[in-house]
Amino acid sequence: MISTWLSDNAQNAALALFALSAWSLIQQKRRERVSRRELPPGPSGLPFFGNALQIRDGEPWKTYTEWATVYGDLVYVKLFKQGMIIINSEETAKELLEHRSQNYSDRAVSAITEPVGLGFSTVRLPYGQRWRLHRKLYHQVMRADAATSYHPMQLAKARRLLAELLETPSRYHLSLQKFSASIALSIAYDWDVAEKDDPLVSRIESTMDLVFKTLSPMNSVLLSAFPFLLYLPKWMPGSCLRRNIEICREYIKKMADEPFQYVLESLESGKVGKSLASDSLRKLGIHNADPELVLAIKQSSATAFGAGSETTTSSMLVFMLAMVLNPRVQERAQKEIDAMIGTTRLPNFNDRPSLPYVEAVLRETLRWHPVAPLSIPHAAVNNDIYRSYSIPKGMIFVPNAWAMSRNEKKYPRPSEFMPERFISAHGKLTSDTVNFAWGFGRRICAGRHVADASLWAAMVSILATFKLLPAQGPDGESIEIEPRWTNGLTSHPAPFPCRIVARTPEMNPETLAQLIQSSVAGEV
Numbered sequence: 001m002i003s004t005w006l007s008d009n010a011q012n013a014a015l016a017l018f019a020l021s022a023w024s025l026i027q028q029k030r031r032e033r034v035s036r037r038e039l040p041p042g043p044s045g046l047p048f049f050g051n052a053l054q055i056r057d058g059e060p061w062k063t064y065t066e067w068a069t070v071y072g073d074l075v076y077v078k079l080f081k082q083g084m085i086i087i088n089s090e091e092t093a094k095e096l097l098e099h100r101s102q103n104y105s106d107r108a109v110s111a112i113t114e115p116v117g118l119g120f121s122t123v124r125l126p127y128g129q130r131w132r133l134h135r136k137l138y139h140q141v142m143r144a145d146a147a148t149s150y151h152p153m154q155l156a157k158a159r160r161l162l163a164e165l166l167e168t169p170s171r172y173h174l175s176l177q178k179f180s181a182s183i184a185l186s187i188a189y190d191w192d193v194a195e196k197d198d199p200l201v202s203r204i205e206s207t208m209d210l211v212f213k214t215l216s217p218m219n220s221v222l223l224s225a226f227p228f229l230l231y232l233p234k235w236m237p238g239s240c241l242r243r244n245i246e247i248c249r250e251y252i253k254k255m256a257d258e259p260f261q262y263v264l265e266s267l268e269s270g271k272v273g274k275s276l277a278s279d280s281l282r283k284l285g286i287h288n289a290d291p292e293l294v295l296a297i298k299q300s301s302a303t304a305f306g307a308g309s310e311t312t313t314s315s316m317l318v319f320m321l322a323m324v325l326n327p328r329v330q331e332r333a334q335k336e337i338d339a340m341i342g343t344t345r346l347p348n349f350n351d352r353p354s355l356p357y358v359e360a361v362l363r364e365t366l367r368w369h370p371v372a373p374l375s376i377p378h379a380a381v382n383n384d385i386y387r388s389y390s391i392p393k394g395m396i397f398v399p400n401a402w403a404m405s406r407n408e409k410k411y412p413r414p415s416e417f418m419p420e421r422f423i424s425a426h427g428k429l430t431s432d433t434v435n436f437a438w439g440f441g442r443r444i445c446a447g448r449h450v451a452d453a454s455l456w457a458a459m460v461s462i463l464a465t466f467k468l469l470p471a472q473g474p475d476g477e478s479i480e481i482e483p484r485w486t487n488g489l490t491s492h493p494a495p496f497p498c499r500i501v502a503r504t505p506e507m508n509p510e511t512l513a514q515l516i517q518s519s520v521a522g523e524v
């Protein structure tokens with residue numbers, strides 16, 4: 001009797017549980033359908049995968065740009081279980097990320113950030129006190145007027161780059177990496193890179209590309225959908241992501257520790273110059289400094305180095321490719337330099353206002369191929385209503401810088417490299433400074449003034465000294481370049497064969513050294 005009663009009750013309980021689960025599943029689906037209707041339109045996806053299988057391999061920004069023509073400037077996309085809104089127009093990005101920056105300055109929690117050891121990075125920090133402290137530290141040394149104090153150092157590094165390009169032109173890719181890293185190391189730590197075999201630069205050469213590839217948005221989505229990928233045994237297919245993450249973690253730790261230790265020791269001995277780390281530590285008074293603040297200085301300096309070197313190299317590679325593919329642009333820029341400066345000295349920052357075409361080349365480089373094509377996603381702090389959409393707290397917003405660069409109304413024939421688009425009918429530079437390349441609102445790139453000056457110094461110095469030409473085959477004919485692009489968090493041309501030839505036949509290391517020497521007096 002009792003056993004019958006028990007089993008009846010168990011059956012009823014099971015039935016009730018089943019009904020409850022079915023009801024809550026239906027409710028959840030209904031809620032999802034309703035909330036989906038309140039979000040921007042987007043392509044319908046497959047169960048489980050969402051839209052992940054519809055995205056062009058390695059170049060999601062191109063797929064999103066195609067979808068913009070169907071769904072508009074805001075497109076809702078779901079990659080596995082991760083929903084996000086792609087912003088395809090600059091105006092809408094400004095409306096949301098700048099005019100409503102108080103609500104759209106958070107970052108999404110990324111499944112890959114902590115495993116690679118980048119949880120400390122300013123780029124990844126949630127919108128809050130720690131992030132504000134980092135931004136304050138950057139502001140002290142990298143705001144527009146403070147950033148000019150780095151100009152002499154940036155010019156000196158650009159001149160060193162010229163000497164390397166003259167000596168080993170085929171290693172231009174590595175020379176550009178060294179140029180960018182040496183500026184970032186100088187700004188962050190006043191670390192002067194050795195002429196040859198600098199331990200930090202060697203490490204950058206071998207692993208920086210891997211870090212940026214591993215941090216790709218798709219890897220982040222994959223890890224949040226399949227966290228077990230982090231634990232796959234190393235012999236199993238698919239474990240390469242885990243291996244790459246481990247290498248990155250080790251590398252990032254060393255990159256944050258070693259140079260900071262160098263600054264601490266140099267401060268003790270009184271032998272360190274101006275840098276983000278040393279200036280901030282000096283201000284605090286190294287011996288009675290709050291450990292939290294010291295940690296923030298260490299973390300923001302490491303971020304400046306990490307965020308600044310790869311992006312600058314990538315932009316320089318875009319410039320080199322654009323020059324080889326567009327000889328007429330190169331010649332026009334060189335004519336401008338020759339007319340305004342002559343050939344007996346190299347340009348410096350005083351000359352910048354008198355070289356509008358070179359300026360236009362820089363802007364077109366940023367536009368033609370934005371090196372951060374999906375910028376860095378922002379996230380909503382709170383629920384919001386935008387247009388008729390209900391934006392839930394935490395929603396991820398991906399600024400599609402690629403789509404912004406392909407806006408045909410603003411940039412006719414967008415796939416062509418045409419610096420003229422930044423020169424008005426009266427021969428003056430337009431007001432368009434390609435701001436979208438640096439991101440938006442409160443999260444805008446903290447190093448943009450420094451980066452802009454590094455790019456200008458390198459571009460103008462190279463244009464003044466070298467011709468960038470296609471490589472020649474054994475028959476002396478030019479080899480046609482079919483650009484290939486690397487993809488990850490940043491995108492840049494894969495190394496391509498080219499010839500870097502001095503513009504004057506008598507140029508050799510001695511004459512270049514003399515030219516540099518005669519250019520140094522009166523420089524800014």
Ligand code: HEM
Nearest residue numbers: 122123304307308311312376438439440443445446447451
């Ligand atoms: C050509 C070079 C560079 C490009 C194209 C670039 C681009 C960007 C972009 C698109 C963002 C995201 C902005 C957003 O979320 O809206 C960003 C963030 C950032 N960049 Fe740059 N960047 C460059 C160089 C640098 C340099 C040289 C530094 C430092 C020395 C730097 C430091 C940072 C930092 C700290 C952030 C994080 C800002 C935050 O989350 O609050 N960047 N950068």
